[in-house]
Amino acid sequence: MVDRQDNGRPRSRRLPRAVRERQILDAAVEVFATRGFHTASMDEIAEVAGISKPMLYAYLGAKDELFVACIRREANRLIDAISVAVEAGLSPAEQLWRGLRVFFEYVSRNQAGWAVLHRQVNQGEPSVSELVEWRQRATSVIAALLAQATEESAQPMQPEQTEPFAVALVGACESLVEWWFQHPEHTADGMAMRLMNMVWMGFSDLVEGRSWTPDQ
Amino acid sequence: MVDRQDNGRPRSRRLPRAVRERQILDAAVEVFATRGFHTASMDEIAEVAGISKPMLYAYLGAKDELFVACIRREANRLIDAISVAVEAGLSPAEQLWRGLRVFFEYVSRNQAGWAVLHRQVNQGEPSVSELVEWRQRATSVIAALLAQATEESAQPMQPEQTEPFAVALVGACESLVEWWFQHPEHTADGMAMRLMNMVWMGFSDLVEGRSWTPDQ
Amino acid sequence: MVDRQDNGRPRSRRLPRAVRERQILDAAVEVFATRGFHTASMDEIAEVAGISKPMLYAYLGAKDELFVACIRREANRLIDAISVAVEAGLSPAEQLWRGLRVFFEYVSRNQAGWAVLHRQVNQGEPSVSELVEWRQRATSVIAALLAQATEESAQPMQPEQTEPFAVALVGACESLVEWWFQHPEHTADGMAMRLMNMVWMGFSDLVEGRSWTPDQ
Amino acid sequence: MVDRQDNGRPRSRRLPRAVRERQILDAAVEVFATRGFHTASMDEIAEVAGISKPMLYAYLGAKDELFVACIRREANRLIDAISVAVEAGLSPAEQLWRGLRVFFEYVSRNQAGWAVLHRQVNQGEPSVSELVEWRQRATSVIAALLAQATEESAQPMQPEQTEPFAVALVGACESLVEWWFQHPEHTADGMAMRLMNMVWMGFSDLVEGRSWTPDQ
């Protein structure tokens, strides 16, 4: 005996809190990804989530907070996925390689989630800090990895010194992801390898004393 | 007898069209840079420009179009500045080096202009295409440069093959600029050198046959 | 095996109706007094009362009705307190004096209740009538008292004639209470005496034929 | 040649700022008086004013500010009207008498304005302070008048001492106004005289040493 008055949508009612919350976050991520933060409207999110606006507000707060919740979830998911792949005992190169591979794989399977983490917020928004923070987290991890890779070299580097390299790597990643989405014929491994070849090789050269200088 | 012609305000009237347009664009770039595209209001732009809103619309059209005009001007300025520095006869490495140096110098002197070109538009905006396009232009130039650098090597590459490297380089640049703004103790040359050391060295390795492979 | 009957919260269940109702009214009076009728939310009242909103509605109806119930209870309490003090056999002056004293005492001990009776409702609300009505009741009693005081004078007055005096007295009371709350150094007796001296003396003068006239 | 497209309303367009502002205030006072602060909607005010909501906001700000503007205007009007009548050289009694007369006259001619000044705001509103302030102003004036009246008596009083009397008088006035609106057969002079007889006589008794004491 199906519920009457159903007008086609299987909008389930009276769900437990956790389920609804996930439902809402899914909808919000989808809408934010498609429309961008500003252009997205709470009306549309509520509709996609299959609930009314008051519920939307009751569960996850105002638009800003909802957006922050999206970022938080997606950032955690991404970082968790990578953490699982990067085992502690491995060499830095191996760790970086695995991390990159998983990153590209994850991103291609979860494009909406990635869109929320990337290029969403203009200056002046209250939610920028959350985006900045997760990016900082990612950068720090990589900077630490790079520093560790120099430990046994002639000139060990501190994370403060490797930070700009990490920053550049993160930027290159972001940029390449966008390019990849338009050239889907490449594989995740291929993308990761590209980055290893470019950034890691250049970094190794530097560590080993081979560096580029102008006019020579 | 109402006052005409001059009521004390320095707001000049009856300027030639080109001057007015520049005035408006200056104001618009400033406001867009500070507030971001969405948060910027036409009211504020008109006020900063020292004209009334109807004039604003008459000169440069609706908000989208105005924003596109800003991007176009700033992108052209940036690319022009770089073009001047990159002389045709030089080696690819030298060209890239000069280009990067000028890029960082230009950006630090014109932060508002750069802010308009970077991280301003979320998906779903009509003006995204303009941003994508200028980024594409920059990428193409670099890709061509990289291709040219391989011409005399064992395995010459086509621009299509060097494109992902160019994309990564652009991303790394963008990312580093942001980092630089928070670490202003570094010089433009230092920033450019960092990138050369990382990307160019890695690229050279690759061209010369040294590449990174997993499992080793 | 779900926990029943007691989950740790002191929120008691299954109380007899009268107790519950008092609990709710206490909460409602407190919230209405603090926030005012409009700004008060049923959510907060339910929370303060320690019950769920559906129960709130089941026991005392919609917001308007709940508010009316509050007024009714507080008005009755106040009037009861005064009635006890005013014994029938006394002289009008003595009755008035006792009534005022008890009024000020009561009000200072029950500020929340007083706040509900005073300055809560703007015109246009459905619950105004209840407020008007209790005020009318108070006025009538005083008017009768004043009339009775004139019975043995040269010109006995009907309650219709003493009514404006009663109205003024009520207004003066309300106004003085507010002033008193900001000057708590005075005693209830002092406040009552002030009113007796002002209103009763003036009234006595009038009854005894001494009246103020302009142009003199 | 009447403007075309007129759909019946004589809504005049493109008025100078001052005129529009008065128009809006008139409408706002009317609506606030009828509905009360909370129940009044900006929609209705805009409609009554014959303008669109954005204009409403552009001219006088948010609802709070608009309400404050109403209070300020009405309070000033009332106080101005009274100030004109109360000439400086007169005796305190004469001044009070004239002030009261004008007060009642004014209020009866401007009931909406009075409603805005009286019983509009519940605790907790941001605009209370404005109401409190104007009431305070009125009280101070009266307190000073009463103090002045005692100057030549045996026991001159300071305004701090006469303040509670002033407070009571203000409350009596407010209360009587409401009663008067329901008994319009009385005249303004009659109302003022009632107050003089009650409050002034009582006060005079007190000043001259005749006071009421319990148990006697």
Add this chain to the structure above:
DNA sequence: TATGAATGAGGTTTCATTCAT
């Protein structure tokens, strides 16, 4: 009985855009 979950309706506010002078 008691409640967590849900919503319809309505409020305030802002902004891009355009008349009418």
Add this chain to the structure above:
DNA sequence: TATGAATGAAACCTCATTCAT
């Protein structure tokens, strides 16, 4: 040409109220 004045449309958010368990 140049603008003060004006608005339609839509955004976010809250609240009193009621199902369905």
